[in-house]
Amino acid sequence: MSAGAKPAARPRRWPNALGRxxxxxxxxxxxxxxxxxxxxxxxxxxxxxxxxxLSQFIAPVAIIACGEIMLxxxxxxxxxxxxxxxxAPFIMHFANEAGLPAGLALLVxxxxxxxxxLINGAVTVYLRIPSFVTTLGTLFFVNGVTLTISRGxxxxxxxxxxxxxxxxxWGYSEIIWAVAIAGVMHILLRHMRWGLHxxxxxxxxxxxxxxxxxxxxxxxxxxxxxxxxxxxTGILEGFRITSIDPLAGGNQMMxxxxxxxxxxxxxxxxxSGTIIGGLIxxxxxxxxxxxxxxxxxxxxxxxxxLGAAILAAMIFNIHAVRLVRKGAR
Amino acid sequence: MSEASEVLRxxxxxxxxxxxxxxxxxxxxxxxxxxxxxxxxxxxxxSTLIKILTGFHQQSSGQLFVDTQETLFRSVxxxxxxxxxxxxxxxxxxxxxxxxxxxxxxxxxxxxxxxGLLNNRAMRKRAAECLEEIGVQVPSVDLPVEQLSGGQRQAxxxxxxxxxxxxxxxxxxPLAAMGAREAGLIIDLILRLKEKGGLSIIMIMHNYxxxxxxxxxxxxxxxxxxxxxxxxxxxxxxxxxEIVRREYRDMRxxxx
Numbered sequence: 001m002s003a004g005a006k007p008a009a010r011p012r013r014w015p016n017a018l019g020r021x022x023x024x025x026x027x028x029x030x031x032x033x034x035x036x037x038x039x040x041x042x043x044x045x046x047x048x049x050x051x052x053x054l055s056q057f058i059a060p061v062a063i064i065a066c067g068e069i070m071l072x073x074x075x076x077x078x079x080x081x082x083x084x085x086x087x088a089p090f091i092m093h094f095a096n097e098a099g100l101p102a103g104l105a106l107l108v109x110x111x112x113x114x115x116x117x118l119i120n121g122a123v124t125v126y127l128r129i130p131s132f133v134t135t136l137g138t139l140f141f142v143n144g145v146t147l148t149i150s151r152g153x154x155x156x157x158x159x160x161x162x163x164x165x166x167x168x169x170w171g172y173s174e175i176i177w178a179v180a181i182a183g184v185m186h187i188l189l190r191h192m193r194w195g196l197h198x199x200x201x202x203x204x205x206x207x208x209x210x211x212x213x214x215x216x217x218x219x220x221x222x223x224x225x226x227x228x229x230x231x232x233t234g235i236l237e238g239f240r241i242t243s244i245d246p247l248a249g250g251n252q253m254m255x256x257x258x259x260x261x262x263x264x265x266x267x268x269x270x271x272s273g274t275i276i277g278g279l280i281x282x283x284x285x286x287x288x289x290x291x292x293x294x295x296x297x298x299x300x301x302x303x304x305x306l307g308a309a310i311l312a313a314m315i316f317n318i319h320a321v322r323l324v325r326k327g328a329r
Numbered sequence: 330m331s332e333a334s335e336v337l338r339x340x341x342x343x344x345x346x347x348x349x350x351x352x353x354x355x356x357x358x359x360x361x362x363x364x365x366x367x368x369x370x371x372x373x374x375x376s377t378l379i380k381i382l383t384g385f386h387q388q389s390s391g392q393l394f395v396d397t398q399e400t401l402f403r404s405v406x407x408x409x410x411x412x413x414x415x416x417x418x419x420x421x422x423x424x425x426x427x428x429x430x431x432x433x434x435x436x437x438x439x440x441x442x443x444x445g446l447l448n449n450r451a452m453r454k455r456a457a458e459c460l461e462e463i464g465v466q467v468p469s470v471d472l473p474v475e476q477l478s479g480g481q482r483q484a485x486x487x488x489x490x491x492x493x494x495x496x497x498x499x500x501x502x503p504l505a506a507m508g509a510r511e512a513g514l515i516i517d518l519i520l521r522l523k524e525k526g527g528l529s530i531i532m533i534m535h536n537y538x539x540x541x542x543x544x545x546x547x548x549x550x551x552x553x554x555x556x557x558x559x560x561x562x563x564x565x566x567x568x569x570x571e572i573v574r575r576e577y578r579d580m581r582x583x584x585x
């Protein structure tokens with residue numbers, strides 16, 4: 001075919017070069033930001049305390065972002081993630097109160113989160129309610145449930161010190177969980193049929209179903225995954241701050257996760273996505289947050305910068321991709 | 330050419346969607362190794378017919394025979410397991426995925442083991458081999474399909490269908506929205522596939538001249554029915570046009 005003979009693009013050895021380049025772009029941003037803050041304040045990266053602090057900001061955002069990315073690839077979103085985050089640890093607490101050992105109670109808490117995900121997915125997929133609306137509903141509902149069963153008061157996480165250390169109270173355990181989960185999710189997305197089909201269904205839903213892919217099962221599953229991860233993150237955070245708080249997480253946490261996904265290169269419109277990008281996106285948010293805190297800029301300013309960063313990332317991603325495509329033709 | 334065995338037959342296929350009858354007693358036969366072109370206006374039922382032959386829809390009544398065996402197509406996967414592959418108009422390609430992932434979509438090669446990890450290396454190699462075998466050139470099978478031209482994308486979609494050892498290939502408007510040069514490439518590809526043998530092809534078409542060029546036999550569909558069928562050697566664009574023109578006149582006549 002002579003149409004193929006013209007040099008459409010430099011031959012690339014690796015697949016998904018475009019997807020990868022967005023990860024490299026955001027990595028460069030993260031490195032530049034780190035260098036800047038390190039120069040502005042020498043305590044930024046190279047002291048244990050601030051590094052630990054940074055990791056604890058990044059970890060929960062990154063884990064929840066993994067779930068949001070799986071949904072966003074299919075053009076869906078889970079707004080209830082921040083509320084499921086607060087809900088799951090209370091279920092763990094009550095399961096423990098009811099006599100279950102800490103490990104089993106934790107499992108029950110995570111499964112309860114998964115149940116919320118199943119409801120989100122079933123309502124979205126089978127009743128054809130946009131996920132924005134479905135999860136807006138469960139956001140308020142789950143929040144109400146959490147406040148009711150907790151009576152608005154914090155409780156202590158179950159289990160002994162070792163269990164707590166493993167599950168988040170040791171300084172770096174949460175970031176280790178985050179990296180491990182991101183690794184697993186990356187393999188699921190890039191090296192297993194589930195992820196490949198999720199991308200295919202997001203990029204071309206009709207085409208994917210014509211190819212025989214069961215789009216509904218994928219969506220349902222991804223809602224469950226997102227909720228499981230959100231619930232598990234809430235539990236990790238409960239152990240880390242040694243208190244299970246009904247007001248933990250919340251919409252701020254959920255939006256940070258969505259922001260991390262977007263900054264990392266997963267478009268809200270779906271069709272593609274990257275877990276590694278989401279992880280780096282969470283790191284960028286953490287670096288911005290800690291960096292500005294250390295050089296003495298307050299939280300209000302941080303939100304302004306965060307908003308501008310999301311917009312800049314989106315504009316850059318959309319137009320960079322467009323330019324790359326133009327150049328490739 | 331004489332008395333080639335039939336590979337696919339539909340008897341009296343009818344499909345209703347609620348009150349609408351999209352197909353009204355369609356009968357067709359596809360013989361081994363031939364190219365059957367189906368012509369007709371929008372709404373004539375061509376796409377519905379294709380979707381029944383792929384198992385995407387089930388007929389309301391009528392029978393389908395594969396190699397003279399009566400068969401009920403339960404699903405797309407089922408029809409596919411019988412060797413029936415379809416290239417839809419939208420090509421069913423996932424733009425952000427690579428050529429080789431698209432070629433193995435929902436038929437991925439995976440490593441043995443509980444995780445079922447994708448064997449990208451094997452898929453990449455097989456995809457490149459398959460494209461070379463049928464004479465489709467792309468810079469690299471790693472490219473996302475969004476970077477390909479319309480003709481290349483169509484070629485990838487056809488290659489995907491062929492790659493699955495299809496015996497019957499259904500092409501839904503393979504030349505739609507394509508310039509003359511790109512269309513020429515796809516026509517060459519279709520003829521090459523026919524030459525290779527083992528494949529019988531049904532094409533839904535809009536362009537009469539192209540259809541008569543490529544197909545062995547042509548079928549005209551109008552308002553859910555087959556109204557005309559000939560070997561392409563025994564008909565002409567003029568004859569086909571005349572039948573369609575007559576229908577327009579009939580449609581207009583009864584208006585008060």
